[in-house]
Amino acid sequence: SLDPTDDCGWNQPKTPEQSSLGVTENPFEVLWQRSHAAISLRYPGIKAAELATIQHRLSKELIAVNKLGFATYFLTVADVAQMIRDMRIRIAARGSGAGSLINYLLGISSVDPIEEGLLFERFLSTERSTLPDIDIDVESARRHEIYRAIFRRYGGKRVTLLSMQSTYRGRGAVRDGGMALGLDDQQVDEIAKNMWRFSAKNFRSEMSNKPELADFSKLTESDRKLNLLVDITQRLDRLPRHISMHPCGVILGNSRLLDLTPTEPSGMGLPMSQFDKDDMDPMGFLKLDVLGVRMQSAMAYTIKEIKRVKNVDLDLDKVARDDPTVYKMIRTTNTLGLFQIESPGQRELTGKHQPTKFNDLTMQISLFRPGPMKGNMIKPYLDGRHGFIQPDYMHPDLHDILKESYGVVVFHEQLMRIMQVMTGCSLARADEMRRQLGKPDKARIVQRYFKKSAAARDYTPAVVDRVWSILEGFGSFGFCKAHGAAFAVPTYHSAWLKTHYPTEFIAGLLTHDPGMYPRRLLLAEARRLGVRLLGIDVNYSTSQYVVQKSGKELGVRVSLGEISGISKPEMDRIICEQPYTDVTDFYLRARPSRRTLERLALVGALDTIAGVSNEESIHNRSDLLVKIRQISSKAAPKIDKNQLAFDLTNLDQLPVGNTPPTRQQKLAAEMAVTGMDISEHQIQKFQQMLEEMGVVRASEVGSLRSNTEVLVAGVRIATQTPPMRSGKRVVFISLDDGSGIADATFFDEAQRRCSQLLFQNKLLLISGKTRRTGVRGVSILAENAWDLRQLWQQWEKRAS
Numbered sequence: 173s174l175d176p177t178d179d180c181g182w183n184q185p186k187t188p189e190q191s192s193l194g195v196t197e198n199p200f201e202v203l204w205q206r207s208h209a210a211i212s213l214r215y216p217g218i219k220a221a222e223l224a225t226i227q228h229r230l231s232k233e234l235i236a237v238n239k240l241g242f243a244t245y246f247l248t249v250a251d252v253a254q255m256i257r258d259m260r261i262r263i264a265a266r267g268s269g270a271g272s273l274i275n276y277l278l279g280i281s282s283v284d285p286i287e288e289g290l291l292f293e294r295f296l297s298t299e300r301s302t303l304p305d306i307d308i309d310v311e312s313a314r315r316h317e318i319y320r321a322i323f324r325r326y327g328g329k330r331v332t333l334l335s336m337q338s339t340y341r342g343r344g345a346v347r348d349g350g351m352a353l354g355l356d357d358q359q360v361d362e363i364a365k366n367m368w369r370f371s372a373k374n375f376r377s378e379m380s381n382k383p384e385l386a387d388f389s390k391l392t393e394s395d396r397k398l399n400l401l402v403d404i405t406q407r408l409d410r411l412p413r414h415i416s417m418h419p420c421g422v423i424l425g426n427s428r429l430l431d432l433t434p435t436e437p438s439g440m441g442l443p444m445s446q447f448d449k450d451d452m453d454p455m456g457f458l459k460l461d462v463l464g465v466r467m468q469s470a471m472a473y474t475i476k477e478i479k480r481v482k483n484v485d486l487d488l489d490k491v492a493r494d495d496p497t498v499y500k501m502i503r504t505t506n507t508l509g510l511f512q513i514e515s516p517g518q519r520e521l522t523g524k525h526q527p528t529k530f531n532d533l534t535m536q537i538s539l540f541r542p543g544p545m546k547g548n549m550i551k552p553y554l555d556g557r558h559g560f561i562q563p564d565y566m567h568p569d570l571h572d573i574l575k576e577s578y579g580v581v582v583f584h585e586q587l588m589r590i591m592q593v594m595t596g597c598s599l600a601r602a603d604e605m606r607r608q609l610g611k612p613d614k615a616r617i618v619q620r621y622f623k624k625s626a627a628a629r630d631y632t633p634a635v636v637d638r639v640w641s642i643l644e645g646f647g648s649f650g651f652c653k654a655h656g657a658a659f660a661v662p663t664y665h666s667a668w669l670k671t672h673y674p675t676e677f678i679a680g681l682l683t684h685d686p687g688m689y690p691r692r693l694l695l696a697e698a699r700r701l702g703v704r705l706l707g708i709d710v711n712y713s714t715s716q717y718v719v720q721k722s723g724k725e726l727g728v729r730v731s732l733g734e735i736s737g738i739s740k741p742e743m744d745r746i747i748c749e750q751p752y753t754d755v756t757d758f759y760l761r762a763r764p765s766r767r768t769l770e771r772l773a774l775v776g777a778l779d780t781i782a783g784v785s786n787e788e789s790i791h792n793r794s795d796l797l798v799k800i801r802q803i804s805s806k807a808a809p810k811i812d813k814n815q816l817a818f819d820l821t822n823l824d825q826l827p828v829g830n831t832p833p834t835r836q837q838k839l840a841a842e843m844a845v846t847g848m849d850i851s852e853h854q855i856q857k858f859q860q861m862l863e864e865m866g867v868v869r870a871s872e873v874g875s876l877r878s879n880t881e882v883l884v885a886g887v888r889i890a891t892q893t894p895p896m897r898s899g900k901r902v903v904f905i906s907l908d909d910g911s912g913i914a915d916a917t918f919f920d921e922a923q924r925r926c927s928q929l930l931f932q933n934k935l936l937l938i939s940g941k942t943r944r945t946g947v948r949g950v951s952i953l954a955e956n957a958w959d960l961r962q963l964w965q966q967w968e969k970r971a972s
């Protein structure tokens with residue numbers, strides 16, 4: 173029989189042997205030397221007093237690492253981070269690991285823990301013996317490339333990917349249940365789309381609560397199959413569906429790794445452990461989270477475009493984080509495309525918060541989390557920040573700890589420092605007690621220790637009880653400041669790029685699509701920023717969005733990949749054969765399918781080579797479409813470069829007399845072919861009607877007084893139903909009208925009037941009253957909503 177400890181090394185850390193790292197000396201000595209050598213690089217020209225502080229902090233961290241025997245762990249992660257940088261891939265640390273000075277000096281993290289007031293003990297302490305987590309964000313477009321490089325670096329016997337159990341949730345359970353019952357795909361899809369923010373096990377009870385499920389609920393009374401679908405969906409809830417590759421986990425171990433974990437091929441072909449993340453600590457494996465982040469890809473692409481177009485070498489890590497123009501742009505709340513702060517809730521919080529420095533970004537990102545929001549931390553913080561209330565620090569000893577958050581305990585690090593100050597315990601023990609606060613039986617032990625120790629240090633019973641009442645409920649509400657600071661770095665970097673290089677940044681965003689909104693909204697944001705959009709053109713477009721010169725201005729050229737149904741071989745041929753002299757030349761050399769050729773013509777991608785790109789042309793796009801249908805009626809002949817070519821110029825003569833397409837028809841073609849309104853915003857079609865109705869543009873909502881009755885219209889770009897403290901459902905809708913984004917909130921009564929529209933219709937008109945929540949914080953308390961297309965049809969009938 174196997175002995176877990178002797179045979180499997182139960183609970184014993186297993187990292188790659190030092191020989192695989194190229195380390196021949198004592199690993200701890202190597203770690204000590206590398207960390208100290210990096211001080212001059214990270215802190216050039218530092219003064220003696222500051223150097224002493226850094227050295228003291230570093231020594232404390234190194235002592236803890238040596239005591240735990242984790243030197244090889246840090247060297248391994250640093251080796252992986254350096255390997256990624258050598259591949260010229262952007263990298264950033266996230267999580268509590270940003271609180272380590274060692275990680276900062278080794279280049280694993282780009283956050284200075286001393287400057288940001290972060291604690292090493294929140295990340296690692298001698299009170300815990302399990303390997304800590306260091307999460308690394310990388311460019312999503314190159315994540316698999318990194319995985320393969322790690323396998324090459326350490327060998328297949330020391331590395332596997334991590335797996336995860338994929339379980340049934342509401343929509344997945346409905347879809348699989350419907351398939352098993354043989355229900356119509358479209359009907360099942362409609363049911364699934366209306367399952368918003370509730371568990372599959374509550375399907376039947378939610379049918380009576382959700383207005384959008386009312387029609388389906390009636391059908392189940394007479395349709396046995398649909399009634400059975402509800403039962404099946406509820407029974408499938410949380411059951412395992414399949415094992416899949418973890419989105420970011422890589423397991424590193426010693427040469428015995430494959431003796432201790434079963435593996436199977438992953439979707440990308442690399443070996444995948446059948447263990448999940450919960451098995452890592454007892455098995456002692458090093459779990460490295462290499463998370464692909466699309467914003468990192470977007471920023472990397474932006475930097476490449478800046479170099480290509482303007483010949484500027486840019487290192488974002490060296491950009492100063494106190495640029496006033498960056499914070500001025502953020503304070504406008506036009507944060508679309510910025511990491512972490514582009515959601516409707518974050519935009520509203522930005523309007524209230526009005527950040528002016530880097531730590532404000534850390535604070536804002538940390539406050540907009542489920543814990544702090546449930547703990548009602550945002551309002552007292554904002555009131556204290558803007559002088560509406562006098563901050564309450566509870567005791568003079570806690571002033572410096574709570575000064576940055578105006579008396580509100582927001583961060584885990586603050587709780588740890590309060591524990592240390594009031595009880596005299598170490599920060600390591602304070603973190604262990606913080607972890608125990610979420611467990612009722614252990615929380616009572618912490619309470620007794622805190623009150624006894626604080627009383628022994630002459631704190632009055634009133635102060636002790638007051639502080640404990642805050643700490644007691646903090647366990648489930650607080651947030652790790654190191655995590656917030658790590659997120660604030662790419663937030664600032666993305667804001668800096670948007671401020672100083674908007675054209676290149678928009679190209680990066682459109683190419684890698686990193687945000688929560690549809691790509692067409694980025695086109696609207698480009699127009700708002702004054703960034704010129706260049707339509708698809710077979711002579712200039714590529715597989716990516718690229719910055720190109722058009723006349724004297726730079727613009728962003730839309731990608732060929734936006735053409736619906738275009739294949740990769742077709743796109744590769746078009747790009748490879750560029751440029752083209754005319755339509756026949758394009759047809760013969762690029763050899764697109766008839767469908768692709770027509771779609772290219774419909775969106776104007778052939779206008780330039782066909783000579784129909786301006787209003788003065790003899791021919792128009794309709795003439796071109798007629799000609800395309802003629803020449804594509806037969807397959808394009810293959811061109812033999814060794815044979816003399818026939819003169820095919822006569823084939824390029826376009827017919828005349830066809831009615832040119834209107835602006836609306838061109839826009840409709842763009843929407844049908846690309847799903848985007850490239851030439852102009854689709855709301856322009858309704859502009860005359862909206863003006864007659866007195867509809868307010870999104871950009872004007874911020875200037876209105878609170879409680880003003882308004883009508884807003886636009887494209888629905890986001891629908892959210894986050895969990896609320898009251899337990900009641902609140903629906904948040906965001907509309908884009910080309911001038912900006914208007915956010916509306918629907919409570920119970922308003923939902924009953926129009927819930928079907930909120931989840932199904934894309935074009936909406938919303939009535940309501942403005943609600944001012946800060947300097948630039950404005951939202952609309954919705955009263956009703958209508959289908960904009962139906963209103964347009966009615967208006968057209970009356971107009972005719």
